Amino acid sequence: xxxxARRSFLASLVATALALAACAPAKPAFKSFDxxxxxxxxxxxxxxxxxxxxxxxxxxxKVVMLFFxxxxxxxxxxxxxxxxxxxxxxxxxxxxxxQGLFVTLDPERDSSDMLKAYLGNFDPSFLxxxxxxxELEVVVTHYKAxxxxxxxxxxxxxxxxxxxxxxxxDPKGRLRxxxxxxxxxxxxxxxxxxxxxxx
Numbered sequence: 456x457x458x459x460a461r462r463s464f465l466a467s468l469v470a471t472a473l474a475l476a477a478c479a480p481a482k483p484a485f486k487s488f489d490x491x492x493x494x495x496x497x498x499x500x501x502x503x504x505x506x507x508x509x510x511x512x513x514x515x516x517k518v519v520m521l522f523f524x525x526x527x528x529x530x531x532x533x534x535x536x537x538x539x540x541x542x543x544x545x546x547x548x549x550x551x552x553x554q555g556l557f558v559t560l561d562p563e564r565d566s567s568d569m570l571k572a573y574l575g576n577f578d579p580s581f582l583x584x585x586x587x588x589x590e591l592e593v594v595v596t597h598y599k600a601x602x603x604x605x606x607x608x609x610x611x612x613x614x615x616x617x618x619x620x621x622x623x624x625d626p627k628g629r630l631r632x633x634x635x636x637x638x639x640x641x642x643x644x645x646x647x648x649x650x651x652x653x654x
Contacts (some may be wrong), residue, residue, distance in 0.1 A: 469490045483654040486630035486642035496598045496622050496630050504567040504583040511628045517554045518650050519624040523600045525561035526573045531619035538640055540577040545644055551649055555581035560602050560615055
């Protein structure tokens, strides 16, 4: 191939690539951290507070918002659950396609009855996932979810430092987003709406 022909071929390749890029659908401008394609937090198999074994496949067709926390958390957990309940209300009918999941980091103290009552304060459709101690270590590692016990004045009055954000899956069960700290509900609603619409 002559130098002239080589340049013409390369120019043609570049033009084709630019044309394809122009035709490709625009990537959504998510407000959350975009985790699309990540090789972790890809799913779970855990028992819910009603005694039913659950996986991500159970919620296909819904946007799943999964949060790690515990019922005695003084601030981050109730704030997150309130925001999720508010988000569902603001979405109206499409909010029925959003599933809140709360993975307890404190199965020693968080009984099924406590979790049912706790989540019922926010939205009765929310489900708690209750890992065994062995499952907890596995799921925390797979999700890269930080958890550290902080001793209190008595052996049972400890608190937990933990990662406070939602892992968000699209209706096909693919991990897509992780929420930013102190994210506004309006921004979260924008991201969830985009996922519900197929972005």
